[in-house]
Amino acid sequence: MTPNGDFADRTFLAETVHKRDIFSETISGTLEGVENFPVVLRKLDGVPLYAKPVAWFLARKEIRGLQAVQGIEGTPVLVRVDKVGLLRSWTQGTPLQLAKPTDPAFYKDAKRLLREMRRAGVAHNDIAKPQNWLMTHEGRAAVIDFQLASVHRKGSKFLRVLAREDLRHLLKQKRAYAPELLTASEHRMLAQKALPARIWMATGKKLYNFITRKLMNWSDGEGTEDRIERDGPALDKALRPLPQISDIALCTYALPAKGVGLYVFVETALTGSDLEKLLPSPAPESVQPVLRLPRAADGSLRMDALQLIATNRLDELEQLCSSEPALAEDLKPIISQRLNLTDRILRK
Known part of the structure; x- marks a missing residue:
């Protein structure tokens, strides 16, 4: 189901907070008077003043990415944007780390999804995380969390590089849950990380982790002390x-x-x-x-x-x-x- 023009004016009814960090609060719920269309709000009005520039920078990336992928099956529907935050459809499905898909049809559909996103000029840039992939009740592929997505001129070289990395990260999921389905060419792609990705891992990601985890106390999973x-x-x-x-x-x-x-x-x-x-x-x-x-x-x-x-x-x-x-x-x-x-x- 997709929203009609009246949906943007409906009151959001909060139900569950799924994630809360320094940059936003992610809350699922419904729209008043609207059935069978669950939604999720990325709430930004409560973000600390010092984090607002980064929070809205990420939000603008998500908004632009969502606007570009509207109509692509397996991507969220952007309902509205206001001073509270951005409201989008809630994608119903099971995160990959729980679904552990082994059906070749899922991975074929996931490639279709990435291909359509690339044609729209969008690279997701954050689908190395299995929780950003969903398997729907019909066994189809879906992606969520476009905070790090980027939009480029269609057919640009940089887009092709980033889209290749998105595909390589999909193959990492395939290797984790259905390694027997990997082809020889997919094995070769997994072994060849793109140059921008290698530079990011060696430089930018270390700085990003230092700022978000050490300076801003953003949640992570570190620590093993008993x-x-x-x-x-x-x-x-x-x-x-x-x-x-x-x-x-x-x-x-x-x-x-x-x-x-x-x-x-x-x-x-x-x-x-x-x-x-x-x-x-x-x-x-x-x-x-x-x-x-x-x-x-x-x-x-x-x-x-x-x-x-x-x-x-x-x-x-x-x-x-x-x-x-x-x-x-x-x-x-x-x-x-x-x-x-x-x-x-x-x-x-």
Whole structure:
């Protein structure tokens, strides 16, 4: 479904924040009075003043890229742009790291998509990330997140170079999930990184990572320190004996450019402020009181689900909940009160 001219004036109804960083907040939802057309808002009006120039620079790149690919199947529909941010259609599908496609038809369609984008003068420039590729319910290919996209004169040499890199990054996904489908020519392309890409990796990317991760505390996934082994015993000793606490569960999650944080779920009727008074030093970064922790049939804690909540892996949580409706009911209040704010449920 594509929007008609009236859609741009409809009120956006927020449902779920999927990502929050220094440059924007990505919120999915619906348009008031419009059915079967989910949308997503890249919200920019709350960006800190010092980050606004970069935030709007990225937004303008996304807007220009989306305008250029309108009508191409597998790309988002740009609904409107205003002072709040940019609103586009929500592409329904499964991220590649979860879909793990092995059907040759998917990769054939993905090549079709890149080819049509190149004909429109667009290079995506950020599809090395599997989460920016989706497999739709029909098994087709789709791409999202045009923040780093660039638009060029059709047929220009630079466009051909960047489009080749987009294709090479698609082949990296194919190598990860269906290596048996790679042809001899595709193997050769994978081994030949373009010169601009080599220069970027050696220079620009290092500066980009330093600015975004170190100076601006943009979220990343670095850090491997075992916080549970180090801090877990003290938490067990301080919390488990208390009559107000039934159980605790410890998980880890990546902190913005600072290593690993400790996320503690506490089965209790106490409030968060009450719990903070009971914590040993050093205290964990996140402590969430939960009335009932999710458990398997044998009574063991569902640590797989709790780890997904702690690390904000919303796509995987949705898949897990759709396959286990009973578990979904247990998880719903925990997800709605989650403390790691890169993902957060807004509307119950």
